[in-house]
Amino acid sequence: MNKSDLRRYVLDNAVSYKGKANLKAVVGHLIGKFPNLKKDMKKFMKELNKLVDEINSLSFEEQKEKLEKLGKVEKIKKESGLFDFLKIKKGDKVITAFPPEPSKYLHIGHAKSILLNYLLAKEYKGKFYLRFEDTNPELVDKEFYDIILEDIKWLGVNPDKVQYASDYMDLFYELGEKLIKKGEAYVCFCDSDKIKENRRKKLECGCRGNNDWKKFLKAKEKSCVIRLNGDMKHKNAVMRDPTLFRIINKMHPRAGKKYRVWPTYEFQNSVMDGYFKIRYRLRSKEFEAMSELQKYLQKLLGFKVTKTYELARFNMEGVLSSGRVIREKIKGKELIGWDDPRLTTLVALRKRGFLPEAIKDFVVSTGISKSESTMTWDDLIIRNKRLIDGVANRYFFISNPKKIKIVGFSEKNISVPLHPDHEGRGVRKLKVLDEFYVADKLAKGKNYRFMHLFNFKDGEFISEGLDKSLEAKLIHWLPVSKDLVKVKVLMDDGKFVNGVAESGVKKLKVGDLVQFERFGFCRLDKKGKELEFIFTHR
């Protein structure tokens, strides 16, 4: 990328952030778009930092004027080749969708589906829809509409449309009635055990031919369902007269008590994809068996068939992913909640300080393949670290502090840069007297070096600064002072570490990322009497 493109990006970001370019956002965006930049992050960050400072010192008007001259950012684009295998012709209308059920937290596996479908749409200048598949009032939970929307926006995905399947009940009814009239579906009065048994034994029940839709809509029987007139001998069990509608008499968060007959996931999904011309869908492998039914229903209803492509799930080594197990562990207080730092839900990753661009980079790297892959935390961490290393300012933090006294030197004021590679960001000033906090247990007769300060042994000063002739263990310190801030860090094992940090952290805002030197990256999560951070990674 050349210099004027980079300038254009920063200006564009500054203009959209009311005159102040957001370094974190610019880095993330550029790395996502130009992965080559990662080869020399240090140089790139240096250049970028300078540019951000320069552009932020301009007035908003000047920024707008300069951006106008250079031209808007959309002109820089990347051909990824990621979707070549779909053999989409130029000019084909590409509409994709991500259809979550508002009943659970999204995790990193969903992020893969969301991002791939979104990137596919963007690459072909198509559209991407977010569709809430909320036609099972027994599972739908009101709060998840907002949580999911927030997660998706955080990932940097802006859906062209947000849809709610429960808004299309008239459409489902109309098409259901059509199938019944055509003899393609029937009202089945068997109970669910009987239906299951028949499917297993590949037997038809005596209900085929029952075709009174109106009567079904008013039916009292809880076990009365509409089934597809399929093929009970089909080798794919999904095709053995699947249920299309069932009666669920429950309050729905959007529709209230208006409906008691609801389409099943299979019917709803096929109709919505067909009706809204979703041409391509990349989705996880567990839907493979369902694809045959979806195609069958779409043809039956006169829709163009959605081309689906099933991806392997990827697993994160040692991370719980089963919603049921997670729920139990939260109940049993083994996990803090869905945002527990041990989980890979998007809420947890966001709170920990992972950037959406790192997640994007990570999930795309797992590839579009049908074979399962196991990834580790390190695969994700390495990508995040690249992005935040140059962004996060450094501070001193001492966990489980122990007080020590050192004699033999005169008190002084020292300055330490907020970031060693970016002097323009300024310094932190510390007043050093003779008392210090350290995290380490100090051994007798051993030399120690206080980072940026001096060397000592057994509480006595030896020499200043980086004395190369002396072998000394580098340790971390803080001057004892009433300005220090009490800090609590929620670690990646779910336990808290308590300590003190230098006073500069008081100025941080919730959401800021810092690097506590020799401890790790942390994100400020709560500000109160003490500051509460969440450990991002080392």
Ligand SMILES: [Zn+2]
């Ligand atoms: Zn039956």
